[in-house]
Amino acid sequence: MRHTPYVGSGPYCYANSFAMLLGERAPSTAVIEVATGGPFGMQLIGGTTVFFDAYGWKPELGFDQALEAIGWTSTVSRGGDAASALARLADAAAKGPVWVGPLEMGHLHHHPEMTGPIGVDHFVVVLDVADERVLVHDPHGYPYAQVPVDDFLAAWRAETVDYGDPYTMRTDFQKVADVTDADAIRSIVPTAVKRLAMQTDVEMPPGSLGNGEAAERVAQMIEAGAGDGLREHLVYFAIRVGARRLSDTADCLLLAGHPEAAEIAATQARLVGSMQHPMVIRDFPAAAAALRELAPTYDRLHAALVQRRVGTG
Structure with missing residues (x-):
């Protein structure tokens, strides 16, 4: 099957926020996202929380x-x-838009059904601070949202987000x-290779697994x-952003002259995306089968990028 680039909505909050700040000179959100190094791998943190991103990676590591x-x-x-x-924040916003986060999404009550902390990070662009409210472009689908100051500060403390510092x-x-988009992606290939090899300076909690081992364990779960919330986490967030990232990774690797690696990333995107319907309807064997097919692709992608780097010396 030929890979078709994806255009549409998705939980790309920090990449979208960066793009808003960079304006007309911004690269695509795909390039921004892939340049963080995040899409290169899979991790099961502490044996409980799964993300289709690199082992030991958290968003702030790639900004x-x-x-x-x-x-x-x-x-x-x-x-x-x-x-x-x-x-x-008020002083900075008076001079121009401000990139803010991580925020605890559960404190942002302009999001329907958000009533308290849920341990989910978020990023926004702040436009103004006045009259006991913060005016934001929220890339989750809410331009010019007005957030009460107390709610915003509670979210900005990020006490229930597992990385980052308050008020960043x-x-x-x-x-x-x-920098051309192609050169930007070429510059992060060495990082991608390290991520796929699970090289990280981050101390991971006991029970953490990466790449193929993570895929197999999540299939068993x-x-x-x-x-324990695994199904909901997958269907509302992890599958959506994981498939999107991998689709963008395929596009970016092809642009940067890595056709074999791009094809593998496109396969990964299709496998992750194929889990959405089975997980929603609780066809768990089908979702597990997709993960087991996904498991060996991380080593294949690593090998393709290493071979290409050696071949182009």
């Missing part, structure tokens, strides 16, 4: 790498108390180099009933 790859810099500030953070934001985005 500076992605900006460097595409030729941009920014200034990061974080920490402090709520009052000083709000003042810092980025400003002063500057383009420092003209699904066959056992996909309990």
